[in-house]
Structure formats: structure tokens, C-alpha cells
Amino acid sequence: MGMTVAEKILARAAGLPAVAAGDVVEPRVDLAMSHENAALVINQFLEVFEGTGLAPTIWDPSRIAIIFDHRVPAESPKTATNQKKIREFVAANGITKFHDIRGDTGGICHQILPEYGYVRPGYVVVGTDSHTTTHGALGAFSFGIGATEMASVWSLGYAVNIEVPETIKVVVSGTMPPYVGAKDLILHIIGTLTAQGANYKVLEFHGETIRRMSTSGRIAICNMSVEAGATSGIVPGDEETVRYLREVAGVTDDIPLTTPDADARYVRTVEVDVSKLEPQIACPHMVDNVKPISAVAGTKVQQIVIGSCTNGRLDDLEIAAGILRGKKVAAGTRMLVFPASGRIFAQALAKGYVQDFMAAGAVVMNSGCGPCLGVHEGALGDHETALSTTNRNFKGRMGNPKSEVFLCSPAVAAASAITGVITDPRNN
């Protein structure tokens, strides 16, 4: 019986000739990522060793990545103290893949990992963040875990009792219409599958549209796979993966690719034709409450957000800046832009996008998660509405349970900033 990408990766990592969905394996972990919640991982890690007589020892510090992004710069003394504690732990334990709050090497964890070549095709990646599904964009099997599970990985170097998930094959065909992109595609897929449609399963993406798509677009798609409940989203590695790792991440060593067998077994196949896809909007308060833009156009919005691990990359900023260039953000609407990393921020400056945003009246913020998770930098007022390129719109997500969040592509966000209402960028 042939294997899917996830099965092949897990078989290799578990040292087995083959595995099938439902098997329980203990895969060796290639990369273990945390952000500020490393503060909790550290507590749990130290507790694991209590009473063992063993010194707390990380199995391989070179395989741990810690990136500050969720609350940067710190919004409170509590966060600042957690960050200080993590810095001390990082230094004491020789963790080298550490990205502090910096304008050059800082950024959002799910941008830093691909950008620095920390993730390769075929890797098993775990992260204490549900959007760790992102790294399937580079052909890895990458999934979110809790802090205690991460403490176990830090101690042992493998993940315990992992069930090999079933895989749903998603085949995408057609050419995207103008101003329709990867974000619209994944919102459409989530709307079709529902928020639990891929629970405990992997989404493996195929088809001409995916093959032609840039790594940036693939990142957006894999990032939001978790919003359909998926354990991981995977684009099998290909020429584009190699190009990205060589040209953007500067990888020079071998990049072996993992592709599925022709007779791999899928639990379901979903086919999507994008050639007539409209811009898609996820409406409050669920990510699977997806409608074509025509159904909600004209809805008034007080805050526009462009950024996050989903849509804060250079091509996202490019399309938004192109729409805003020479225009103004509507009175009564505020616009916040968060480049996904320091490197992207610098590139956006060099290309003039930051100037375009500022001239239009947008506020360009430092790289980080920003208001996506409702901690700081852009909370909503009572009964306000946000239109955001981020990935979640649960009630209270942007810091206020009396507000609403709509999710969209960067093109829709930029077009709507000019009018102050949800606007189809194709009508510009």
C-alpha cells in the first residue's frame, strides 16, 4: 500500500519501513518551535526532571527555535518578565535559533522559520502554536501541540503516542482571477469543509494551481488549514520549494523532497476550481462562516488590519500598497499594517510600500502578531467592526467580545480601507 506525504514522513521519523493511518508512532522531532509560551514550557520541562536525580537537559538545543512575536514589545510587566526568563534560559541552554525583539532578525515565528531555512521538506516540526500547520508549505509534517507536550519533546527528542492521521487530498485547478488569491482559496476550502471538517486529518494540497503558487501563497493555505481542524496542511515539496529555500532562505545543502506514492490512500478527495472564485470573506464569529464578498459588501468597518502569519509577507504588502498608492484611508476608519518580519519590513521600505501606506494614512507597526490575538496594538471598541487579513474571528478575538471581526485577503482589506466599507477590489 502506498503512503501519503504525512505517512512517509512519520515512517522515516519513527524508523519504520511503512506506517498507515491509525498506527501509533513516536517520531523523532526535527524542529521544535515556541514563542513567548516557552515561559510555560520551561516550567513544565523543569517539572519533568523533578525527583529523577537527572539534571534538566534539552535533547538537542540546535533543534529548538524560540521566537518572540505574540506580545512585542511587551505590553505588560508580566510579559516582559516572561521574556526575560526565556532569554536567560536560552543563554543557559545554548539555544541558537532564538529571535528576540529586533528590527533586523525579529518577526513572527511562522515567517522566521521558513525565512531562515529552519524547516525542510520531510521534517517533523512541532510548535506550541496552533498555526504551526504553516510549515507544511515547505513539505514538512508540522503540527501544533501544547506546552506540556513540548516539555516532553524537549526532554525526549521525540513526540510520544502520535496517531498517524488520515489524509484528505485537495486538488486545486484553474487560474486565479485578478485580485483573487491564496487567502480566498483557503477561506473557500474552510467554508466547504467546515471548522471541524478536517479534524484529526491532514490536508494534502495538489493540482496545477498549487504547483504554480508561490511559497508565500502556500504558507497562507497551510497556515489556515488548522481552521478546518487539520492536524497539518502539506504541499508536497517541489521545484518552488527548492527555489524558495535556496533564494530566500539561503540554504546550500541538499534538499531531498518527499512526495506521495501514486497509490497512496486518501480518506477523501476535494476538488476546487478557482477560475470563477470571488474574493471570500469569513464573517463573525466563525472562520467557516465564509461568504462571497458580494454577500457582505458595504458593511462598515472601523479598523483594517493587514499582516499576521497568514498575510504579512512582501507580496501581500505589494498588492495592498498598489491599491492604496495615491489614495487615502477613509475618515472614520483606521488602518494598521504589520509586516511579518524585520526582513520583510526592510524590503517593503526599499520598495516604497511603507511610504505608500503612510501617505495613505495607515499606521505601519513593528513586526509581530499585533492585534490578531487581542493582546495589544489594536484592540477594538464596543460594537466596532474590523476587517483583517489575519486567521481567526472568534468572538473576542481582537480583544473585545462586543466587537466583530471579518477575515479577508490583503487586496480586499486595502480596497475597503479607501471606502470604509467592505469593498470588492475588482470594482476599483
Next chain:
Amino acid sequence: MAKVIIALGNDISTDDIYPGRYMATVLPTETPQFAFADRTDFNTRLKAREFPAGSIIVGGENFGCGSSREQACSTLKGYDVVVVAKSISRIFLQNSINLGLKVVLCPALEASEGDALDITDDTVINRTTGKTFAQVQMPAARKGIMDAGGLIPYTRARLKARG
């Protein structure tokens, strides 16, 4: 027998259970105060310790969807409640088992706030309505961690065995 203290719908997210703005709070001794913080009345009743240990939170499909934040489990564990849901999202279920929060999967469950439930090894009996519902058993992979009392003792035993 224990009472249902709240009956919730489908897709209850971790932002609902433990809002993101409290994520800088990580200690299990401190997270319980923010359980369902945006459901003000319920949060107040929890904090007042109105509900005895073993009280039941009923969820629909996909309970605990969203973030991997473990606080969503430690905040409930602080009240010794039991979550009985039709289905539970992957990360929340795994975190619950890792931390020892009791969760029960009961796909056909019908229960309202105030109902009295008996949780047996393989069923949930609603004593108020007289109906019995089958549980879905946890996979063996998870039972090992539950039997060890959570992932920390489980991992500790692995370390000791390795020496």
C-alpha cells in the same frame, strides 16, 4: 451523579474558554480566574466556587477549537470540572489528557443546564431525562498517558527508564 453547570453549543473556541488577552498568565494556580472570562456571569459563579468538584460542562461538536494555549485546560482543571462533549478538537483533547483534565466524548449526548448526569465507563446517563448515551473510548495511545496521571509523570518515567 453530577450536575451540568453550563450547556454550550458547537465550536466553542479557546478564545471563549480562555481569552487571548490573559495569555501572559501561565501558572495553573493563576489561570482559573479567567475561565470563560467573557461569559461574565458564569465566570463569577466559577470564581465563587458555587460548583462542587466533578461538575459538568457540556459541549457540542469541536469543543476547544482554535489555539494550542494550554491555559484553556488548566483554567478548567482548576475547578475540577468534567468536560463532556460530542467531539473535541485535537489539540484541546491532547492538552486535557496531558494535564489530567477529565474529558468524555459522547457524540449523541443530549443534556441541558441543570440536568444530572452519571458518567460510567462507557456511557453517559442523563438522570433528568432518563436517556443513556454511548461514549467513544479514548484511543489506547492516549490511555497510557491518562493512566500515568498525565504527560509529565509519563515522560518522567521514560527518562528514568533511559537513565
